[in-house]
Amino acid sequence: MTRAPSNTSVAIHDEFDIVHVRHAARQAATTAGFTLVQQTKLVTAASELARNALVYGGGGKAEIAVEDLGANRTVRMIFTDRGPGITDIEAAMADGFTTGSGLGLGLGGAKRLADQFRIESAPGRGTTVEITMSVRRNAGP
């Protein structure tokens, strides 16, 4: 059974919003009881995807939810933008990220950090990226 103890939506329209998204992600990670390293990974992934939505997507929003799924606590983040969309998703995932040069989209990085990664994008139809990170719930809140 899925329960959502918390659910936040953050609009992404400017740089300040990237910071807002980070804070919301941090909150969610804390609520979910993540370790410091897991929190750091989650917030960093959120930052990557938020910047992506802003810079390449022309703005959009982030929806961040904390869920209880069986024995796990999961943070699910969905980033949507109404931008031009990505023509070649595979290339976008691999392109320029690890070389450290050029712009490179934050997608590859977010995928590496997350447990699950899903992307939907098409030219003219914007982009939706969903990632989750989970921890095992300990006895207690």
Add this chain to the structure above:
Amino acid sequence: MTTTSDRKTAAVVCDFLDAQRETIVAQWAESPFFRSVAQDPDQAVGDSTEILRGLRKAVAAGDSDSPAAEGFSDLRSLLTALAAQLDGNEGVSARTAVEVSELKDPLLRLWLESEQDGELVVPGALLLSGAVDTLRLVLVESALAAAKETLAIQRDQLTELSTPVIKLWDGVLAIPLIGTLDSMRSQVATESLLQSIMTHQAKVAILDITGVPTVDTMVAQHLLKTAMAARLMGAECVISGIRPQIANTMVQLGIDLGEVATRARLADALAYALNRLGLQIESQPGAV
């Protein structure tokens, strides 16, 4: 599958449960089952009420034979908590069979005393009895899940304990990695190591893998990642304890540790570390 008469029975049983709720809850709260798991009488009443509610929900939905029924699912977290408090030594199954059956008796007795319509007496009793049996099943499942959870937590704690950090010198740490490095243990070991580097401000961290039986590509990758993270922090990792067989395997697998320094023996790694710190060991006259 519910027939019309089943639905009618269920409806009547639900009415009975609603009408007798306080009495049932009071009697359940007195039973050894609740007394052994509840912290105090008020909590026993609260727990009983919730369980009755879940039971009634399952009966109303016609699902009381199914552990997956929504009414029972609602109870899972409560049952898990109760199961966690049961004494595990005696084995959950035997104990719960006895104790949960204690919940049946008051229920059936009250049902018979409630003077129902003749043809509903038996179906209703069977329904109630079946519902409590299913409840027992759900409790056992919850207990098993709780036990698995405990084992997992204990395994984590064991993992943390088995990654000791030894300060060999000012600025030099040694971390003996022991046993098979699965993904989980590797991550814990890495985090622990890096935290120690920060705490001790250690410029060199020696990862000794003498106690690691095999080094495959995954293990090598973890070691590399640890070294790279340490480097970002301003520290250097040295890998020691590379036995000839391990070295052989690594070459066969094409594992390249890049710029990470490696040494066969811990002693050699220590010498390397001291050198990196600009220290030198001299022999003095009058040595033992």
Add this chain to the structure above:
Amino acid sequence: MPSVPIVNLNGVLLVTIQEELLDQSVSEFESELTEKVVDTRARGVLIDVSVLDIIDSFLARTLHDIAAITSLMAARTVVVGMRPAVAITLVELGLTLPGLLTALSVEEGLALLAPPPGPARTALR
């Protein structure tokens, strides 16, 4: 928009990034810093990131770029005090920043940037 304070310590520019920076602040900081390296003929730049609990790819690349730019100006950049969780995350991201000099603390970083000649080191292999 807050700018990052830059302190000149005898030819080494010390920068402490105190708080979460907006992208634009990061870019401005890069420009300001590199200009100052030229103006002061600094031999080194010390960037203290010990307060940061997040370094994402944007900031990481900026640090890398600063190091590359300063080396073209005959100065060396050292990043100090990176937190364990941040380091682990950057490695997971695949941003190991190989060309970047790093040190555990400001003290260690200054030692790295000490003016030559330094004490001779015996190589022991």
